Amino acid sequence: MKFTTLFSLTLLAGLGLAGCSKDSSSDTQGNAKLEVRLTDAPGDFSRVSLDVQQIEVHLKDENDPKGWQFLPFTPQAINVLDYVNGRSALLVSTDFAAGDLKEIRLILGPNSTVTTRDGEVYALKTPSGQSSGVKLKLDKVSLRQRETFQLLLDFDVAKSIVERGNWKPGNDKKERFLLKPVIRLVAQDVAGGLYGQVTPAAALPQILAIRSSLTPADTFSTSADATGAFKLQALPSGTYRVEFYPTTVAPINQPAYQTVTRSGVVVTNNQATDMSQISLLK
Structure with a gap:
């Protein structure tokens, strides 16, 4: 396996993850295949449901606002704890024009929740910036014709969900947990x-x-x-x-x-x- 880029990111703004789309392979001349997948390092919760909205990639220079392109997805709630110990969720699988990718942008909606071991469900709040998403830079990611490239989002639940220090039982359930995502992003050729x-x-x-x-x-x-x-x-x-x-x-x-x-x-x-x-x- 060839790893094109591997890095860890602590994201302090809103997170979004792509929805799933069923792929039907195509040998269209000039196209590559792009996959986005999600896996998880487990945490001490029974469920972590992310309100998935959209995922985009940026094809041009970093400061060009016209370079963003939506990837196909279906908005949905994803329990990331379903994808541990080597399992992963296929979020996006699509034919895509060959060329360079500069960034991806992830968006999460307002309805994410976390369920503790005792069965209590709490709102999972994200810091400001959620509406504009989080931009993750990609280093030397090039999609080549008739080849498959995969972006793997390795989400660390234990490090990403933070309990407010001043929260006490009986307080508003919307105020107990914050989502400050820690994600390892692996970009790799699939061959x-x-x-x-x-x-x-x-x-x-x-x-x-x-x-x-x-x-x-x-x-x-x-x-x-x-x-x-x-x-x-x-x-x-x-x-x-x-x-x-x-x-x-x-x-x-x-x-x-x-x-x-x-x-x-x-x-x-x-x-x-x-x-x-x-x-x-x-």
Whole structure:
């Protein structure tokens, strides 16, 4: 795995996180693929619900106000404690024009809450500046054509939620906790892949690689060439279900072609997984 930038940030203004969008892979000429994901270091709470509003990236010089671009998302509440011990939430997965990213800006709405171990729910307040968001600089992040790039937001709950020193039981629940986010931002190329050979080549199948380890699933597609060879590049690591759909009909008096599925195909970063030979004959 190639780490393009790795740094820790203590954010003292409003936080926002992208909502989820289901990806349908595209090989559109000139496009890259951009992912934004969220993971968490656990804290001593039973639930931390973030009111997710939007996420943007900046494509131009730092001081150019026209450089911000929205990423696709669905506003929602995310319990960050669901994503600990290596799990992560896919917030954004989208085709994106190749080029440099300068900054990302994160926005959180006003309805975040924290639930303590005794089941009490408290408003999670953010300091001023929430409406304009938090700008995080990216160092030398370049999206390349037909490759996948991932921004991982590693949220530290234990350090990010602060109890007011003068709060006492019976006080307004809106005043107990402040959100002063501590986030480690990891930007990295995603460069896994898989390849193989389909027989008979005349079946000319469409091939779908579905990352079944995600909810919703992430789907990538390609087609076998005239020799039956196929290859999918720039796949995020994970476990895939690979489906083969013939697009032609077998000649008369020959065995018919059939749809074939291979489950549990593991893709690892910076490696190409060999699926060997796949027969589509009944």
